[in-house]
Amino acid sequence: MPSRVSVGTRAHRLLVATTALTTLLATLLTALGAAPPPAGAAPGPAYTVPAAERRAALACAGDPATSQATPVVLVHGTGVTAQENWGATYVPDLRRAGHAVCTVDLPQQSLGDVQRSAEIVAHAVRAVSRRAKGRKISLVGQSQGAFHAFFVVRVWPDLAARLDDVIGLSGVYDAGSAAIRDDCRDGCSPAFHQIAAGSRLLRLLARRPLPAGPDYTTVGTLADATITPQPAANHQPGATQVQIQDVCPGRRSPVPDTDHVLMAGDAVAHALVRDALRHPGPARRTRVPASTCLLPVFAGVDLLGFALSLPTMLTRERPETASEPRVRCFLRPGCTDLRERGRVVRSVDVRRGPRAAVLRLVVQAPGAVRVSVGGRHRVHRVARGTTTVRVPVPPGGAARVRLQGRPDGFARWVTERVLRVPRATANVSMSRISTR
Incomplete structure (x- = not known):
C-alpha cells in the first residue's frame, strides 16, 4: 500500500508520477469537454447490491461475442439454484445448439426481496451484453425467473435495446398467483408475498407497459397448480401467450403435482423456447411438430441429475415474514429520489x-x-x-x-x-x- 512506501523509493516515485499523470489527463479531458457523466447518471435505479456480489452471481459457458447462436441468460426460479434449475436441462442443450449460456444465482435462492434479486438480473444483462460486443442477447426465466425477465426491462431503460427475446416458462407476471396468495395468509417468504396476486409491488409494476424492442413470449401449462389461475396467470400484456396444451391438448406431467417444476424439462415447452430463439418474433405453436407431444421431456435432459437434486430443493429452509417487503422508491410514481429512479x-x-x-x-x-x-x-x-x-x-x-x-x-x-x-x-x- 502507498502508506508503507518510504519517501524516495522507486515505488514512491512511480506513485507520484502516476498521480500527476492522472491529474493531467483529468484536466485535459475537462478542457476538451469530455468530462465523465455525473455520479448516479446510469439509467434506472442505482444498484444497492455490492459489485462483487453481482459479479460473483454470474457464470458463463461459451463466448457471447463469438458463439454461433444468440447468447442466452437463464434466470432460475424460487427456492433453487441456477445449477438445480438449468444444469440438467437448458445449459447443456443450448450449448449443443451453439449458444453461449450464462446463468445467475439470485440471493437466498430467490426467496428474499425480489427487488434485490432483480438487480442481479439487470447487472447480468448488461454484463453479458458488453461481452457480446454489440450482439443482442436473449433472456429466459422460469417461474420467478420469468417474473424477473419481464420486470427488469421495465425498470432499467437501457436493457430492452440489448435484448432479442424475453421468454418466460411457467412464469408469474402482473396478475400474480392466487395459489401463492392463499399460501401466504399465515406467512411466507418475502418473494412469495411479492409475487402473490394483488401484491402492492405487482399493482405498481402493472402500470408500466413492456418497452418496444424484444420479442416477448410466455409459455405456460393449464395444469400448473403453483401459478394460478391458468391461463389468466400466464398472460402478460404485450407478450405472446402460449399454453403447452395449445400444442398438445390435455397434456400433463407424468408425475402428479409437478407440472410447474418440470416445465424446465418439458419437451413442448422446450420446443416453444427454441422456436422463439431460432426465428424472428415470438414463439409460434404452429411450428412445433406434432410428434413432440409423444415426448415427456426433451432429448438430452439428465433425468437422474435432476432427480438427485430434488431432495435438496424440497427440504431447503425457507425464511418467512408476515407481510410484503416495502416497495422501493423506483416503483412508486411519486418517487423524487434521483438516485433511486435514475x-x-x-x-x-x-x-x-x-x-x-x-x-x-x-x-x-x-x-x-x-x-x-x-x-x-x-x-x-x-x-x-x-x-x-x-x-x-x-x-x-x-x-x-x-x-x-x-x-x-x-x-x-x-x-x-x-x-x-x-x-x-x-x-x-x-x-x-x-x-x-
Whole structure:
C-alpha cells in the first residue's frame, strides 16, 4: 500500500508520477469537454447490491461475442439454484445448439426481496451484453425467473435495446398467483408475498407497459397448480401467450403435482423456447411438430441429475415474514429520489447564441424534460438518444437554466441540472457550466 512506501523509493516515485499523470489527463479531458457523466447518471435505479456480489452471481459457458447462436441468460426460479434449475436441462442443450449460456444465482435462492434479486438480473444483462460486443442477447426465466425477465426491462431503460427475446416458462407476471396468495395468509417468504396476486409491488409494476424492442413470449401449462389461475396467470400484456396444451391438448406431467417444476424439462415447452430463439418474433405453436407431444421431456435432459437434486430443493429452509417487503422508491410514481429512479438526461452540451441557448441532450430514459429560464418553462417529450432543445435567453447577459426530468412511469419532476449559461457564443461543455 502507498502508506508503507518510504519517501524516495522507486515505488514512491512511480506513485507520484502516476498521480500527476492522472491529474493531467483529468484536466485535459475537462478542457476538451469530455468530462465523465455525473455520479448516479446510469439509467434506472442505482444498484444497492455490492459489485462483487453481482459479479460473483454470474457464470458463463461459451463466448457471447463469438458463439454461433444468440447468447442466452437463464434466470432460475424460487427456492433453487441456477445449477438445480438449468444444469440438467437448458445449459447443456443450448450449448449443443451453439449458444453461449450464462446463468445467475439470485440471493437466498430467490426467496428474499425480489427487488434485490432483480438487480442481479439487470447487472447480468448488461454484463453479458458488453461481452457480446454489440450482439443482442436473449433472456429466459422460469417461474420467478420469468417474473424477473419481464420486470427488469421495465425498470432499467437501457436493457430492452440489448435484448432479442424475453421468454418466460411457467412464469408469474402482473396478475400474480392466487395459489401463492392463499399460501401466504399465515406467512411466507418475502418473494412469495411479492409475487402473490394483488401484491402492492405487482399493482405498481402493472402500470408500466413492456418497452418496444424484444420479442416477448410466455409459455405456460393449464395444469400448473403453483401459478394460478391458468391461463389468466400466464398472460402478460404485450407478450405472446402460449399454453403447452395449445400444442398438445390435455397434456400433463407424468408425475402428479409437478407440472410447474418440470416445465424446465418439458419437451413442448422446450420446443416453444427454441422456436422463439431460432426465428424472428415470438414463439409460434404452429411450428412445433406434432410428434413432440409423444415426448415427456426433451432429448438430452439428465433425468437422474435432476432427480438427485430434488431432495435438496424440497427440504431447503425457507425464511418467512408476515407481510410484503416495502416497495422501493423506483416503483412508486411519486418517487423524487434521483438516485433511486435514475436520470432522464445523461449529459448536456450548450451552445449560446444571441437570443437562445441550444441544449444538446443525451437522453438515456424515455420521458419528458422541462426547461425553465426566467420564470418560464417549456416541456419536451424525449426518447432515448440525442436530441436538441432551444431555450430563449435574455440577450447579452448570462442565463440560469433549470433542467428537470420525468421518466415514463413517474408523476413528479426532479431537477437534474441547474446551468449558468455565460455570455460567450462558443460551444460550452457541461464541464464549464456551473451545476448544482
